[in-house]
Amino acid sequence: MQRAIEEAGISTIIIAALPLVVRQNGAPRAVAPLVPMGANAGEPNNKEMQRAIVKDSLKNLVSIETPGEIVSLPYEYV
């Protein structure tokens, strides 16, 4: 899906709980906080963590220059 959108001319970034799967699928840009599948954008009701993850994801959308790069984000919810 991410690839289809990118192919259509829109820059994309994915917040991944499973970065290895995302790499295998050929995601153009990805960030990976330490989160379980289903809470990719952070702990439920933790606005600060969610906000930081969303903000950092968007910053990485701009800063990632290599296709396929996955940047770890320093947030943990397990």
Add this chain to the structure above:
Amino acid sequence: MSFTVVRGLQSEIFIPTVPPVFWTRVSKSLNEMVVALVTAGGVHLKSDKTFRLAGDSSYRRIPGDAKSDDLMVSHGGYDNTDVNKDINCMFPIDRIKELAREGFIKGVALTHIGFMGGGGNIAAFTEITGPEIAGELVEQNVDAVLMTAG
């Protein structure tokens, strides 16, 4: 020195391959971008049709100004406990609205997209659903997409 050539010879060892790259260069700064959310997490309006949990390659439109309380998840492929407590942990719609209000991004897309990833009819996703969703996003002049999946 001569070599023996065997055409079509393949290794017995499965070696995963990474598909070819798609890449759209970022040409604007964040405060000039309209951002859409796209999730494979099965998010949709409570008033909308639920996804078929055994496999569903359709997608749902989610208005950019939708309230988080009006959203729900139908997805059979992951533990829904967290997202049932707070939809923002898979679909950060309130967070992206806040960032638009603060001017960190220019705005929120008129329509976000939810679908049910994690398998199903991959050919339908690749050949039909993916291009349809991409087309909708292009039509509404979205500059960037933030995805949650995987």
